[in-house]
Amino acid sequence: MIDTSVIFIFSLFVLAIGMLFAHTGRNLKSFFAGGEAVPWFIGGLSLFMSFFSAGTFVAWGSIAYKYGWVAITIQWTMCIGAIITGLWLAPRWKATGNLTAAEFVRDRLGLTVQKTYIYIFILISIFIKGSVLYPVAKLVSSSLGFPLIETTILLGIFMIAYTAVGGLWAVMVTDILQFVILTAAVCILLPLSFDKVGGFEGFTQKVPDDFFNLLGGEYTLGFILSFVIYHICYIGGNWTFVQRYTSVDSPKSAQKVAFIFAGLYLISPVVWMLPPMIYKAINPDLQGLDVENAYLMICKLVLPSGLLGLMLTGMYFSTSASANTTLNVVSAVFTNDIYKNLINPQATDKQLIRMARLSSWVIGLGMILIALIVPLVGGIVEVVLSISAISGGPLLAPPLWALFSKRINGKITLWITSIGLIINLFFKVIAPLAFQFKLSRGEEAIIGIGIPLVLLLCYELWAKSKNKVAEEYEIYIKVRTEKIEQAQAMSTEEAEAIKAQNVFGLKVIAFSLVFVALMLLGISFFASAGAGITIGIAGIVFLASGIPYYFSVDRRL
Numbered sequence: 001m002i003d004t005s006v007i008f009i010f011s012l013f014v015l016a017i018g019m020l021f022a023h024t025g026r027n028l029k030s031f032f033a034g035g036e037a038v039p040w041f042i043g044g045l046s047l048f049m050s051f052f053s054a055g056t057f058v059a060w061g062s063i064a065y066k067y068g069w070v071a072i073t074i075q076w077t078m079c080i081g082a083i084i085t086g087l088w089l090a091p092r093w094k095a096t097g098n099l100t101a102a103e104f105v106r107d108r109l110g111l112t113v114q115k116t117y118i119y120i121f122i123l124i125s126i127f128i129k130g131s132v133l134y135p136v137a138k139l140v141s142s143s144l145g146f147p148l149i150e151t152t153i154l155l156g157i158f159m160i161a162y163t164a165v166g167g168l169w170a171v172m173v174t175d176i177l178q179f180v181i182l183t184a185a186v187c188i189l190l191p192l193s194f195d196k197v198g199g200f201e202g203f204t205q206k207v208p209d210d211f212f213n214l215l216g217g218e219y220t221l222g223f224i225l226s227f228v229i230y231h232i233c234y235i236g237g238n239w240t241f242v243q244r245y246t247s248v249d250s251p252k253s254a255q256k257v258a259f260i261f262a263g264l265y266l267i268s269p270v271v272w273m274l275p276p277m278i279y280k281a282i283n284p285d286l287q288g289l290d291v292e293n294a295y296l297m298i299c300k301l302v303l304p305s306g307l308l309g310l311m312l313t314g315m316y317f318s319t320s321a322s323a324n325t326t327l328n329v330v331s332a333v334f335t336n337d338i339y340k341n342l343i344n345p346q347a348t349d350k351q352l353i354r355m356a357r358l359s360s361w362v363i364g365l366g367m368i369l370i371a372l373i374v375p376l377v378g379g380i381v382e383v384v385l386s387i388s389a390i391s392g393g394p395l396l397a398p399p400l401w402a403l404f405s406k407r408i409n410g411k412i413t414l415w416i417t418s419i420g421l422i423i424n425l426f427f428k429v430i431a432p433l434a435f436q437f438k439l440s441r442g443e444e445a446i447i448g449i450g451i452p453l454v455l456l457l458c459y460e461l462w463a464k465s466k467n468k469v470a471e472e473y474e475i476y477i478k479v480r481t482e483k484i485e486q487a488q489a490m491s492t493e494e495a496e497a498i499k500a501q502n503v504f505g506l507k508v509i510a511f512s513l514v515f516v517a518l519m520l521l522g523i524s525f526f527a528s529a530g531a532g533i534t535i536g537i538a539g540i541v542f543l544a545s546g547i548p549y550y551f552s553v554d555r556r557l
Contacts (some may be wrong), residue, residue, distance in 0.1 A: 003309030040253040044174040044260025047244040061295035064273040068211035075269035082229030086258030089236035091251035092403045097483035101242040102337040108476045110410035130370025154494040160364030182314035193278040226445035237396040240329045306523040331360040393449035394420030407463035407472035420452040475489035506552035513545035
C-alpha cells in the first residue's frame with residue numbers, strides 16, 4: 001500500500017509539473033526547442049535521462065548479473081561517444097541553425113532524402129519506444145499486482161499528457177525530477193545491498209574469479225570497439241539527442257551538454273550496475289530469462305515498503321524520460337517538417353502549436369498500441385536490438401558525414417542508406433533463416449556501422465579526386481546564412497519571453513526538488529531499513545534545490 005501511494009503521489013506531481021508549462025509555448029521554436037536558449041546544464045541532465053529506460057535495468061542488469069564488470073565496460077562506450085560528440089559533433093549541429101535534424105537533412109541533402117528519413121525515423125521511434133513501455137508496465141503490474149493491459153494504457157497516457165501539453169521544457173523539467181528520484185533510489189539501494197551480502201569483502205569473495213574482468217562472454221574487444229563507433233554516431237546523430245544540442249544558445253553550450261552526459265556516464269554505470277552484481281553473490285542460480293529480473297529481485301530483497309515504491313518510480317520515470325523525449329522529437333519532426341513545410345506552409349503559430357499537441361497524442365497512442373502487442377510477438381529485447389543493428393548505421397552516418405562534407409549529395413545518401421539497410425537486413429534476418437548463418441553481436445555491430453562509413457569514405461575520396469562539390473551544399477550555405485541572420489534578428493519581446501520561460505523553468509525545478517526532499521523525508525518514517533540514508537539523501541536534494549533557484553534569481557542563463 002505504501003509503495004502504491006509513493007508511485008501515485010510522484011506520478012501526480014510529475015503530471016502537475018508538466019501542466020504548469022501549458023501556456024509557455026508561443027511558437028514551434030519555444031515549444032520544441034525552448035527558444036534555443038535552454039541552460040546547458042539542464043540540457044545535459046535531460047540528455048542523460050533521455051538515454052535511460054527500464055530496459056537499462058533489465059538488459060544491462062542481466063549482463064551485470066551474468067558477466068559482472070563487463071556491463072560497466074559496455075556502458076563506458078557511451079561516455080567515449082559523448083566525448084567525441086562534444087568535441088566535434090554537438091557544436092556542428094548548433095551551428096547549422098536548424099530546429100531539428102530533419103530540417104538539416106532537408107536543407108543539406110534535399111527533400112527526397114528528408115521524406116525517406118522521416119518516415120523511417122517515425123516508424124522506428126514508435127516501435128522502439130512502444131516496446132520499452134512494455135517492460136516497465138510489466139514491472140509495475142507484477143510488483144504491485146495490477147492488471148498488465150490497464151497498467152500499460154495508464155502509464156502510456158500519463159507519459160503523453162505532460163509532453164503534449166508542455167513541450168520541451170515540460171520534458172526537461174520532469175527529466176531532472178526523474179533523474180533525482182532515480183539517483184536517490186539507487187543510492188539508497190546500494191548500501192543496503194552491500195549490507196545484505198556482508199560488505200564489499202563479502203561480495204568479492206562470493207562472486208566468480210573473472211567477475212571484475214573488463215571483457216567476457218560474447219562481449220569481446222571487437223564488440224566494444226564497434227560499440228564505441230556506434231555510440232559516436234548514435235549520441236552524435238540520433239534525432240532525439242540532436243534536439244538537446246540545438247535547443248541551447250551557442251555551439252559552446254551544445255558542447256557542454258555532451259560533456260555533462262559523458263561525465264555522468266563515466267560514474268553512473270558503476271553505481272547502477274553494482275546491485276545486480278551483488279545479487280549474483282546472494283543468489284548465483286538464476287538461469288535463462290530469470291536473469292533479466294535480477295535488478296527487481298535485489299530491490300525486493302533489500303528495500304522496505306516505501307523505498308521499493310521509490311525504486312519502481314525511478315525505473316518507470318527513466319522509461320518515461322526516454323519515451324517522452326522521443327515523443328517530443330517525433331512530434332517536432334512531423335509538425336515542423338511535414339505539416340508546416342509540406343501540408344500547410346501558411347499555418348499560424350496557433351495552428352502549429354495545436355498540431356504539435358495533436359500529433360503528440362496520435363504518436364503516443366501508437367506507442368501504447370505497440371506496447372500492448374509486445375506480448376504477442378515475444379523476444380522484444382532481441383527485436384529492439386535487431387532494429388537498432390539494421391537501421392542505426394545507414395540512417396545515422398550519412399547526415400553526420402554531411403555536417404563536415406561538401407561533396408556528399410542526396411542521391412548518394414539514398415544509395416548508401418539503401419545498401420546499408422539491405423546488407424544489414426540480409427545478415428540479421430535472411431542469412432540465419434536461409435543459410436543457418438548468424439553473426440556475433442560484435443560482427444553485427446561492426447558491419448552495421450562499418451559498411452556505411454566505408455561507402456561514405458570511398459565516395460568522398462572519389463569526389464575529391466574529381467573536385468566535385470554537391471549542388472545541395474551550395475544551396476545549404478545560402479539557407480544557413482539566412483537562418484542565422486533571422487535568429488540574430490530576434491525581437492526584444494521574443495527574447496524577453498524566452499528568458500521568462502527559462503526563469504520559470506528553473507524555479508519549477510527548484511520547487512520540484514524541495515518536494516522530492518520532503519517526500520524522501522516522509523518515506524524515511526515508514527522505512528524499516530535505510531531510514532538514515534534516506535534522510536541524508538533528502539538533505540542533499542534539499543540543498544541542491546538552491547542551485548536552480550540561484551540561477552533563476554540572478555538570471556545567469
